[in-house]
Amino acid sequence: MAPAYATSPRCFVTTTIDWGTPQYTRTSATGGTYTTADPDGSSGSLQPLTLTVQNTFLGSNTQLGSQNFNGRSKPNSCNCNRNLDVTTGTVGGTTSRGLSLHQSPKVDSSKTSTRTNANKSITTFTFSESVQNLSFTITDIDSATRDFVDAVAISGASYSGVLADSTYLQGDGSVGNPWRGKVVQALDDATSNWGNVTVTFPEVTSFQLHYWNQQDSSSPDIDGDQGIYLTNFRVTYNACP
Ligand SMILES: [Ca+2]
Numbered sequence: 001m002a003p004a005y006a007t008s009p010r011c012f013v014t015t016t017i018d019w020g021t022p023q024y025t026r027t028s029a030t031g032g033t034y035t036t037a038d039p040d041g042s043s044g045s046l047q048p049l050t051l052t053v054q055n056t057f058l059g060s061n062t063q064l065g066s067q068n069f070n071g072r073s074k075p076n077s078c079n080c081n082r083n084l085d086v087t088t089g090t091v092g093g094t095t096s097r098g099l100s101l102h103q104s105p106k107v108d109s110s111k112t113s114t115r116t117n118a119n120k121s122i123t124t125f126t127f128s129e130s131v132q133n134l135s136f137t138i139t140d141i142d143s144a145t146r147d148f149v150d151a152v153a154i155s156g157a158s159y160s161g162v163l164a165d166s167t168y169l170q171g172d173g174s175v176g177n178p179w180r181g182k183v184v185q186a187l188d189d190a191t192s193n194w195g196n197v198t199v200t201f202p203e204v205t206s207f208q209l210h211y212w213n214q215q216d217s218s219s220p221d222i223d224g225d226q227g228i229y230l231t232n233f234r235v236t237y238n239a240c241p
């Protein structure tokens, strides 16, 4: 017989946070909100789950969007700010559209090959309650000569990460040993899975995603912006009030 305090199995709902639906709202380049469908409609007692996404730190040499978006005039730039926007196509060789993180250096000469807070952002993901078995894939952790080197870490909750290709990627996703390439090589954002890491959290309410540029070289002809993508989130939560 189950103990009286156990949560009823009917309370646990497994759902997909599908970025490419109207349930996601990009409020601005620094914030967005996702609310899942109500599992049993507004008349039923089960409740939806809400996820807020917020930029909570921008390094002194880091800005959101491309360099051209921020007033530079380099050739072949998208002149755009895709931060927290959703891609129109699928990412990282997956079947999922991607939530974009998109940033660039303010001053090329202040770029460094070591990871510094100046060349980093932090994005914080916060659920409306503690959730279980959160899983998603970070894609396009790559790099390009005289442009950018992506480095990505997680803090705030216990996680495990699986590299899609350990000959291309290294690191364990900690702040001291982030996921990053072993070589400088750009990957196709849509089709390549070499720069993918699948992350799973047994239990989490909030976590931080740290995103550095650790490229020190630049070119007057190259917009030094960088991007990574997050696939749809799979998650289980307690929908009972
Ligand atoms: Ca309901």
Ligand SMILES: [Ca+2]
Pocket (backbone or CB within 6 Å): 140, 142, 186, 187, 188, 189
């Ligand atoms: Ca890429």
Ligand SMILES: [Ca+2]
Pocket (backbone or CB within 6 Å): 139, 140, 141, 142, 143, 150, 226, 227, 228
């Ligand atoms: Ca990238």
